Amino acid sequence: xxxxxxxxxxxxxxxxxxxxxxxxxxxxxxxxxxxxxxxxxxxxxxxxxxxxxxxxxxxxxxxxxxxxxxxxxxxxxxxxxxxxxxxxxxxxxxxxxxxxxxxxxxxxxxxxxxxxxxxxxxxxxxxxxxxxxxxxxxxxxxxxxxxxxxxxxxxxxxxxxxxxxxxxxxxxxxxxxxxxxxxxxxxxxxxxxxxxxxxxxxxxxxxxxxxxxxxxxxxxxxxxxxxxxxxxxxxxxxxxxxxxxxxxxxxxxxxxxxxxxxxxxxxxxxxxxxxxxxxxxxxxxxxxxxxxxxxxxxxxxxxxxxxxxxxxxxxxxxxxxxxxxxx
Ligand code: SF4
Numbered sequence: 001x002x003x004x005x006x007x008x009x010x011x012x013x014x015x016x017x018x019x020x021x022x023x024x025x026x027x028x029x030x031x032x033x034x035x036x037x038x039x040x041x042x043x044x045x046x047x048x049x050x051x052x053x054x055x056x057x058x059x060x061x062x063x064x065x066x067x068x069x070x071x072x073x074x075x076x077x078x079x080x081x082x083x084x085x086x087x088x089x090x091x092x093x094x095x096x097x098x099x100x101x102x103x104x105x106x107x108x109x110x111x112x113x114x115x116x117x118x119x120x121x122x123x124x125x126x127x128x129x130x131x132x133x134x135x136x137x138x139x140x141x142x143x144x145x146x147x148x149x150x151x152x153x154x155x156x157x158x159x160x161x162x163x164x165x166x167x168x169x170x171x172x173x174x175x176x177x178x179x180x181x182x183x184x185x186x187x188x189x190x191x192x193x194x195x196x197x198x199x200x201x202x203x204x205x206x207x208x209x210x211x212x213x214x215x216x217x218x219x220x221x222x223x224x225x226x227x228x229x230x231x232x233x234x235x236x237x238x239x240x241x242x243x244x245x246x247x248x249x250x251x252x253x254x255x256x257x258x259x260x261x262x263x264x265x266x267x268x269x270x271x272x273x274x275x276x277x278x279x280x281x282x283x284x285x286x287x288x289x290x291x292x293x294x295x296x297x298x299x300x301x302x303x304x305x306x307x308x309x310x311x312x313x314x315x316x317x318x319x320x321x322x323x324x325x326x327x
Contacts, residue, residue: 002048006034006101007070009054009062010079013152013181014102014109017053017077017086023098024090025049034101038066054079057124058280078124085128095140107150107179107207110141113161117188120217122250122278125156132160138170150207151178157185159193168196177201179211183245186214186228187221191235194228198236210241217247219258222265229269240270248285250278259288267297283313 004025006018018034025032033047050073052066059079067075074089076082087094099105115132116125141151151171158164158180171178178200184193197212204211212232216225229239246262248254266273275289287309291297296305 002028002030003045004030004032005044005047005050005070006032007038007050007052007066007073008034008036009038009052009066009077010056010059013154014099014105015053015055015077016097016109016111016154018051019097019099019101020086020094021051021090022101023096024094026098027096032101038062039069049074051075053077078128083128095136099143106148107152108141108143108147109152109154111135111154112138112141112167113155113157113164115160116157116185117160118157118185122217122247129156132157132162134161134163138167138174138176142174142176149174149176150203151176152205153178153180154182155180156182157188159185159188164193165196168200171200175201177203177207179203179205179207181205181213183213183215186216186232186244187224189228189231191231194231194235194237197232202241204243211243212237212241213243213245215245215247216262216266217245218251219254219262222262226265226269229271238270243272243274245274245276248275248277248288249282263292 002025004021006021008015008018022032022034033044050070052063052070052073052075054063054075054077056079063075063080067073076084076086097110112135113132114135115129116123117132119126138151141153142149155161158167161167170176180202184197202210202212214228216222225244229242232242233239244266246259246266248259263273273292275285275292277285277289280286284306287306288302291300291302291305
């Protein structure tokens with residue numbers, strides 16, 4: 001029996017790759033611990049195998065700390081430069097996941113497809129996964145009774161799946177609530193896809209509000225983005241159900257005017273923007289992100305919020321300096 005440490009380096013959602021490894025190792029009788037801690041705990045045993053998984057590019061500092069602490073660890077995930085996958089390690093056919101390390105999760109999570117039809121420069125999905133292909137039915141993702149009919153799909157291009165019609169029919173006929181938090185590809189949406197979305201119970205990450213996630217990352221996509229929004233609205237998905245990720249700080253030519261244009265064009269249609277900051281060192285963008293995602297933008301003007309944030313930061317920096325000087 002081997003002792004195994006699975007380390008989730010980022011992400012609020014359950015990590016599917018680690019869940020698969022947990023199932024695979026436990027099926028062999030191994031002793032598995034899943035943790036989010038990077039540093040070795042005082043009471044941790046010596047492990048035979050250590051894994052680390054990061055899914056976001058901005059987790060590089062955590063990844064570096066992890067590799068220093070666990071130099072022999074097997075590391076993977078879309079937030080790392082490593083191209084090997086869990087499937088390379090344990091075989092592509094292994095489709096079991098262990099939910100035991102996420103006792104608070106009552107939904108079922110998975111992919112109906114992998115890959116993406118587009119090739120955004122900042123994204124690793126097309127490089128790592130290639131063109132879209134079908135990987136699971138809804139019946140294969142749902143854990144079955146007594147688990148609720150709640151699905152969290154991680155698909156990056158749901159409608160790129162050649163079998164997407166069958167998946168929509170399964171969701172609709174099975175009366176599933178579904179969260180598609182990676183976003184549907186509004187730039188490629190057509191009338192049939194829009195109409196099919198209007199027939200299913202799409203939900204936010206808490207499975208409460210009606211919410212469909214999408215993205216508007218480049219200012220140049222304005223007309224194609226709103227063409228998709230209009231098509232969804234005509235089919236019965238109102239813009240107030242949409243949350244759109246907006247990448248900020250990636251495009252070298254980006255200006256605040258361009259960011260404001262995307263922000264205002266979306267909010268005036270009732271779409272909820274969700275800024276994604278490419279470079280966390282950009283304090284101005286991080287503050288903008290916080291102002292938007294907390295909903296404060298509805299009640300506090302940006303210049304007031306920015307002034308307050310700067311004054312709080314300088315008070316905190318002053319307090320740190322005083323504390324340091326008195327040591
Ligand atoms: S549409 Fe999404 S998944 Fe596809 S390449 Fe662009 S960012 Fe990546």
